Amino acid sequence: MPTEDKWKANMEKVAFAQQFPGLVLNWHACEGKTIRSVLPLTGKPGAMVIVFTDASFTIAPPLALEPWAIGQALVDARVQLEPAHQAAYAEYDRLTKKDKEALRTARLEKILGAIHNNLEQIPELKDRLKELIKDWK
Numbered sequence: 001m002p003t004e005d006k007w008k009a010n011m012e013k014v015a016f017a018q019q020f021p022g023l024v025l026n027w028h029a030c031e032g033k034t035i036r037s038v039l040p041l042t043g044k045p046g047a048m049v050i051v052f053t054d055a056s057f058t059i060a061p062p063l064a065l066e067p068w069a070i071g072q073a074l075v076d077a078r079v080q081l082e083p084a085h086q087a088a089y090a091e092y093d094r095l096t097k098k099d100k101e102a103l104r105t106a107r108l109e110k111i112l113g114a115i116h117n118n119l120e121q122i123p124e125l126k127d128r129l130k131e132l133i134k135d136w137k
Helices: 003-018 066-074 078-083 086-118 125-136
Strands: 033-042 049-053 057-060
Touching: 066 078, 078 086, 086 125
Parallel strands: none
Antiparallel strands: 033 049, 049 057
C-alpha cells in the first residue's frame, strides 16, 4: 500500500471514530446517564473510558485535580452534595474561614513588614502614612 493510501485510510478511520455512534463529547450530555463500567484507556495512564448503560461512552482525563478545582467543585456542587455530607461541609466551612483569616493576617504582616523595612530608605514614608491615616478620620 503506497504511503498516501495508508495516510488516507488512517484519516478515514479517524474521521469515523470521531463520529462513532454513542460517543459523548459534552459533559452536559452525560447528565442523567448511568455508568455501566469505567475502563482504563490503554496508552494514557490515568485516563478512563466511561461506558454508560445506554451504550454511549466518553473519555475522561486522569484525575490529577488541582486543589483549587476540588474546592471549586465543592462550592459548585454544594446543593447536591451537602445533604449527604453535612458534617464534611461544616468542617470545610470552618477550614475555609480559618484560611481566609490566615490570608488576611499574612497580608497585614506583609504590609507592616514592608513599611518597617523601608522606613530608613524612604524618609517621607512616615509622613505619608500619617497623612493617609488623617484622611480616614
